[in-house]
Amino acid sequence: MQGIGFYPGGWRHKLAQPRSVFDRSYYEEVAELAERGRFDAIVFGDQLQGRDAAGRTPERLAIPTLDPFTLLSAMGAVTHKVGLVATVSTTYNAPIGVAERFASLDLASGGRAGWNIVTTAHPNSAPNFGESELMEKGLRYQRAEEFVNVATQLWDAVDDPARPGIAHKGQWFDVEGRLDTPYVPQGRPVLVQAGQSGDGRDFAARTAEAIFCPAATLEAGQAFRTDIRDRVARAGRDPDGVKIMPGLAFILADSEEGAIAKERELLEMADDGLCIEYLSESIGYDLTRHDATDLIPIDTIVAECEFPAEDIRRMLTPGVERGQSIADYCRGYARQPRGHAIFVGTPEQMAARMGHWIKEGGCDGFTLQPGFMPEELKLFVDHVVPLLQDQNLLRRDYEGATLRSHLGLSSRR
Ligand SMILES: Cc1cc2nc3c(=O)[nH]c(=O)nc-3n(C[C@H](O)[C@H](O)[C@H](O)COP(=O)(O)O)c2cc1C
Numbered sequence: 001m002q003g004i005g006f007y008p009g010g011w012r013h014k015l016a017q018p019r020s021v022f023d024r025s026y027y028e029e030v031a032e033l034a035e036r037g038r039f040d041a042i043v044f045g046d047q048l049q050g051r052d053a054a055g056r057t058p059e060r061l062a063i064p065t066l067d068p069f070t071l072l073s074a075m076g077a078v079t080h081k082v083g084l085v086a087t088v089s090t091t092y093n094a095p096i097g098v099a100e101r102f103a104s105l106d107l108a109s110g111g112r113a114g115w116n117i118v119t120t121a122h123p124n125s126a127p128n129f130g131e132s133e134l135m136e137k138g139l140r141y142q143r144a145e146e147f148v149n150v151a152t153q154l155w156d157a158v159d160d161p162a163r164p165g166i167a168h169k170g171q172w173f174d175v176e177g178r179l180d181t182p183y184v185p186q187g188r189p190v191l192v193q194a195g196q197s198g199d200g201r202d203f204a205a206r207t208a209e210a211i212f213c214p215a216a217t218l219e220a221g222q223a224f225r226t227d228i229r230d231r232v233a234r235a236g237r238d239p240d241g242v243k244i245m246p247g248l249a250f251i252l253a254d255s256e257e258g259a260i261a262k263e264r265e266l267l268e269m270a271d272d273g274l275c276i277e278y279l280s281e282s283i284g285y286d287l288t289r290h291d292a293t294d295l296i297p298i299d300t301i302v303a304e305c306e307f308p309a310e311d312i313r314r315m316l317t318p319g320v321e322r323g324q325s326i327a328d329y330c331r332g333y334a335r336q337p338r339g340h341a342i343f344v345g346t347p348e349q350m351a352a353r354m355g356h357w358i359k360e361g362g363c364d365g366f367t368l369q370p371g372f373m374p375e376e377l378k379l380f381v382d383h384v385v386p387l388l389q390d391q392n393l394l395r396r397d398y399e400g401a402t403l404r405s406h407l408g409l410s411s412r413r
Contacts, residue, residue, distance in 0.1 A: 001030065002045045002065050005372040006249060008278040008334050009269030015375055021064060024074050030374055031075035034082050037381035038395050040406040041083030041114055042075060043192070043212065043367060044068035048092055049124035049284075069101055076109040083403030085114035085192055091140050092120060092129050095150035096177055102189040103155065103181050111185030111402035116192040116212065119144050123284050123306030137308060141199045146172045148191065148207055154179050155188045187411065190403050197311075205231035208242055209409050212367045214339040215246035221341075221362030243407055246362075247340030248354070249369040252347055252379040259344045266372060267335060275330035282333075283307060283315070292327040296320050315339075340369060347379070351387035358393060 003021055004010055011018035020026040034042050047065040068086035076084050084105060088098055098115075106113035119140035126134045135143070150173050153166045158179050165178030193208035195201060204211050211228060215221035224246070229239035251266070253259035270278070272292050280287045285305035290297060298316050302309045319329035336342050343350050357363050370376035388394035395406075404411055 007266045012269040028078045035079040037385045043085040046087040049122040081398040087116040089120040090144040090147040099151040099154040103184045114190035205235045210243040218362045243364040245365045245367045248366040250343040251371040272327040275334040279330045347383035
């Protein structure tokens with residue numbers, strides 16, 4: 001989560017209270033809902049890019065990215081069981097500080113911490129850290145691997161009385177030190193990853209215990225899961241020890257027509273200009289320079305924007321092949337950012353679809369993205385959760401107290 005949902009105009013909805021995302025009570029309410037719904041965890045994204053570049057208009061998009069640790073601490077204080085997963089970049093941090101923050105979150109929450117390991121993809125992040133350019137992706141993943149290795153050594157040393165600390169000398173980090181804590185409840189926080197490229201998938205296969213990925217269709221989910229499980233086995237790990245949790249955005253109503261109408265209403269809250277700003281921000285290229293009715297200028301974008309060309313081509317080519325205008329493509333993107341699956345319908349249909357995906361090997365669980373917060377989350381908890389429990393797809397109560405136990409992962413202590 002970040003903000004009140006992913007629809008760029010969602011904050012304009014009549015039920016929206018966009019300022020609530022700056023209010024602690026909003027996070028407390030969401031945390032209590034997630035725990036009432038017996039969720040494994042709350043997952044916070046994080047973005048480090050400058051806010052003024054390429055169409056980013058925080059006052060219009062209302063998707064602020066606040067610090068996940070601080071908000072998860074507040075959420076942990078009003079809950080007892082639900083996991084707390086923070087996204088933290090390995091490109092713009094140091095291992096000792098991150099290891100300490102996760103050890104502290106794990107202690108403060110009684111073993112509920114998880115780390116969504118990201119390498120920071122947005123080129124506009126670099127100037128915030130005194131750099132003119134983002135490090136190339138292959139190097140970012142090399143650094144990430146060593147970063148996680150150092151953090152893991154630090155957590156493991158805590159539990160090993162024979163080891164007073166670590167002495168690591170590597171390509172990226174030299175660390176001699178230790179954490180000032182007597183123990184970490186889970187031994188290590190749960191390691192989550194969200195990379196898509198070959199490098200990202202290999203890194204996940206060697207490191208991750210849960211993966212957050214886009215999978216727009218069941219077939220895409222099955223292909224991704226098969227691919228990751230193969231890579232995990234090749235890395236000498238147990239494929240069942242890596243849970244694949246694709247994003248699932250949703251809009252619910254008590255009739256299918258009602259849900260479709262609700263989604264249309266949310267989409268209509270964003271005019272073409274807002275949708276174009278939304279994509280501009282995502283790709284770090286100001287599309288407002290062009291006429292909204294122009295075809296997507298893919299070659300100019302690839303030449304001028306700093307994201308890897310292959311990533312931009314993969315994202316925009318379907319729109320180019322459909323001959324879409326900038327405005328049409330951006331409206332579609334606003335509905336399905338980053339290619340996550342979207343569900344619009346009734347609670348019964350949603351529970352059936354989730355069960356079908358699990359049964360057909362499309363995933364091990366879901367990273368839910370309510371279209372509009374907190375209303376859609378409430379509907380999910382009140383109306384979909386009981387149906388999933390009836391199908392034995394979701395616990396009626398938590399059995400253990402740690403995030404590792406909720407995910408069925410082995411204890412690290
Ligand atoms: C589903 C998903 C969620 C992500 N969430 C974040 C995030 O919150 N913050 C961030 O800096 N990067 C995020 N990323 C970016 C990844 O960490 C990674 O840097 C990026 O996807 C480029 O690597 P790739 O080509 O291997 O995917 C996310 C990626 C995916 C696929």
